[in-house]
Amino acid sequence: xxxxxxxxxxxxxxxxxxxxxxxxxxxxxxxxxxxxxxxxxxxxxxxxxxxxxxxxxxxxxxxxxxxxxxxxxxxxxxxxxxxxxxxxxxxxxxxxxxxxxxxxxxxxxxxxxxxxxxxxxxxxxxxxxxxxxxxxxxxxxxxxxxxxxxxx
Numbered sequence: 434x435x436x437x438x439x440x441x442x443x444x445x446x447x448x449x450x451x452x453x454x455x456x457x458x459x460x461x462x463x464x465x466x467x468x469x470x471x472x473x474x475x476x477x478x479x480x481x482x483x484x485x486x487x488x489x490x491x492x493x494x495x496x497x498x499x500x501x502x503x504x505x506x507x508x509x510x511x512x513x514x515x516x517x518x519x520x521x522x523x524x525x526x527x528x529x530x531x532x533x534x535x536x537x538x539x540x541x542x543x544x545x546x547x548x549x550x551x552x553x554x555x556x557x558x559x560x561x562x563x564x565x566x567x568x569x570x571x572x573x574x575x576x577x578x579x580x581x582x583x584x585x
Contacts, residue, residue, distance in 0.1 A: 443487070443521040444531065449543060452492055453513035456551045459506050465556060471499035471507040473560060479567075481532040487521040491536035495544045497552065497560055510551045510560075514544035530571060537567045 458464065476496040483489055492515040499507040518536055520528065545562045552560045 440522045442523050445519045447517040447519050449516045452515040455511040456555050457509040458555055464507050469501055471501050473499045479537045489518050493537050493540040493544050508555055512544050512547045514540045533571045534567045
C-alpha cells in the first residue's frame with residue numbers, strides 16, 4: 434500500500450488583539466453643538482504576513498470618517514484588528530483564499546465592536562458596520578489583478 438500524507442489541515446486562532454486604535458475629534462468641543470447629521474464613510478483593507486513555521490498575522494483595518502456637508506470632520510476612527518493564526522497542511526493554492534477570506538471574516542466582528550465602542554466613547558451615536566462579503570471582495574480583486582496582468 435502507498436503511504437499517504439494523512440496530516441490533517443490545521444487552522445486555529447492563536448491570539449486576537451487590537452494592533453492600533455485611533456480616535457480623533459478635531460473640531461471638539463464645537464462639533465458637539467452641531468445639529469446636522471454627518472455623512473459617514475467606511476474604508477476597509479486587509480493584510481497578511483507570514484511569521485514563522487505555519488503562523489500568520491492577519492490585520493483588518495477599518496477607517497470610519499464622519500463629515501458635515503461643509504467638509505468639517507466630526508470624527509475619525511481607525512481600528513487595526515489583528516490575529517495570529519496557525520495554518521498548516523493546507524494546499525498552497527488554498528492558502529491565499531484562507532488568508533484573504535477566512536481570516537478577515539473572523540476579525541470583522543471584533544473590529545466592528547471596537548469601532549462602535551470607540552465612536553460611542555467619543556460621545557457620538559454608535560456606528561454599526563454592515564456585514565462585509567470578503568469572498569466577493571477577494572474575487573473582485575483577483576479579477577482586477579488578472580485584467581491588469583493581461584493589459585501589461
